[in-house]
Amino acid sequence: MTTMAQEPAVATSEIRRHELAAFLRSRRERITPEQVGLPRGARRRTPGLRREEVAHLSAVGVTWYTWLEQARDIHVSVQVLDALARTLMLDKSERAHLFQLGGAVDPTPAAHCEGVSDSVRMTLDQLDPLPACVQNSRYDILAYNRTYARLFCDLDAIPPEDRNSILLAHTNPDWRSAIVHLDETMRLMAAKLRASMAGHLSEPAWKMLVKRLQTESPEFRENWERYEVVANRTKTKEFRNPYVGRLTVCHTDLWLGPEHGARLVTYTPEDEETRERLEKLHMMFSGAGTG
Template identity: 80%
Template sequence: MTTMAQETSAPATARGAEIRRHELAAFLRSRRERIAPEQVGLPRGARRRTPGLRREEVAQLSAVGVTWYTWLEQARNIQVSVQVLDALARTLMLDASERAHLFRLAGATDPTPAANCPSVTPALREMLRALEPIPACIQNSRYDILAYNRTYARLLGDLDAVAPEDRNCMLLVYTNSDWRAAIVHLDATMRLMAARLRASLAGHLGEPAWKMLLKRLQTEAPEFRENWERYEVVGNRTKIKEFLNPYVGHLTLEHTDLWLGPDAGPRMVTYTPRNEETRQRLEKLYEMAQGS
């Protein structure tokens, strides 16, 4: 038996969803129109009348259908995946607040870690600080960097300058020019990390955040696609890393994973010096990082 309250709430819910769709459409249009073609590497052309980007350009840059994106700006009742929302957020150059607003309007949960992850406790952050000048960070099994100390922030460039949603070791190794330049054995590192990611994926098949990461890597990094198709699997292990740091030079470090629970999930990653020269250079790097 349907109660009067249920009959009243159903139309109210539908109206609320419709209002959000129209707000989402207006928000997308406003952000599309503020981006100059030159900002995304497109020619302006003499006959352009649309302020900012055209709908078809946003669709192309986000790897979605033009008709589908047009429906989205027309506030039609269609389902939007988190992968598409992530692609739109990057195409439209949304900042953290705008990205959160986009996901709220779409009624979706952003699976990308925010700048402040609630699972990283004050005690863990204090441990990261106490380890200085040893570079250390906290990562999850997807290689998202959830927290890090000052030396780690400058280990392979300037991590503070990277948007929180892009602070993922897989993305950085395959797409960030600073990280790629700092890794001495880049090809071997990329192949190894793809194999480790495949091993980790087995416990997270179908999860939106993992699907979103894989789609982005396959779209933006041809080298990842090549390594991923090898179907190699490698477990976690301690290893020696060599970096050419842009501030202090060559570093030889021992990578160690310190697991934060019984499962192969969140972990503290540390890089201890393998020789005295590296130790001294880490101390210098820490001093530089403190002053920046």
């Protein structure tokens, strides 16, 4: 039996479900099939996307998604909310609204950015023209300097929730083309992620990242099933930069806070030619912003 104390909470939950249903419908109806790579078809009468199309693109069941738009009392995980936010092309404010209506906390780096103090940001700036960034143990890129912003692609143009070095190496064409030994790098990344994840197996943000990688990258799925593990280590790497050409650098991790796994990632030149090219890259974008 529902008590009087429970009634306000039940009513609030029901209102939130109806708001969520209405919000999803409105966002679905504003997106054209062409925006998500689907054919329009001559007989389409539905404004925007159909429910089954949103369900398919978000890798959820059609019936389940229909219940969601019908304001049924069902549990919505952060992984599903993240998938829906990407399918419906929500901006930062809309994404935050979706998670609030879903009664969940957004675990992506776009929602919060731990471990990056003003002094660390100043250090990043002082390291220019050496590319440097701050990453957490999940490989989210939390902050970066001017040279790093153009090392692989225009990182400023990437949405904050997608700024993850493993995700970008598997899904972003520009980032992938910049890595000389891509197959070896992807296998190593999967092994490093599995090693890092051992202490975070039940955390939603980690499960969400792995699920997304498995959905969007066949190379990741194959490497993930190898169950290989590798610890972080200093390593020489080669990149193809679209502005200055080939770069040979030494990758080094400097740990900032073991409780969060935050680390300062730096790339130092292995030869004089790379040093000159990094300086040139830095000067080319000296007026650009940084993360």
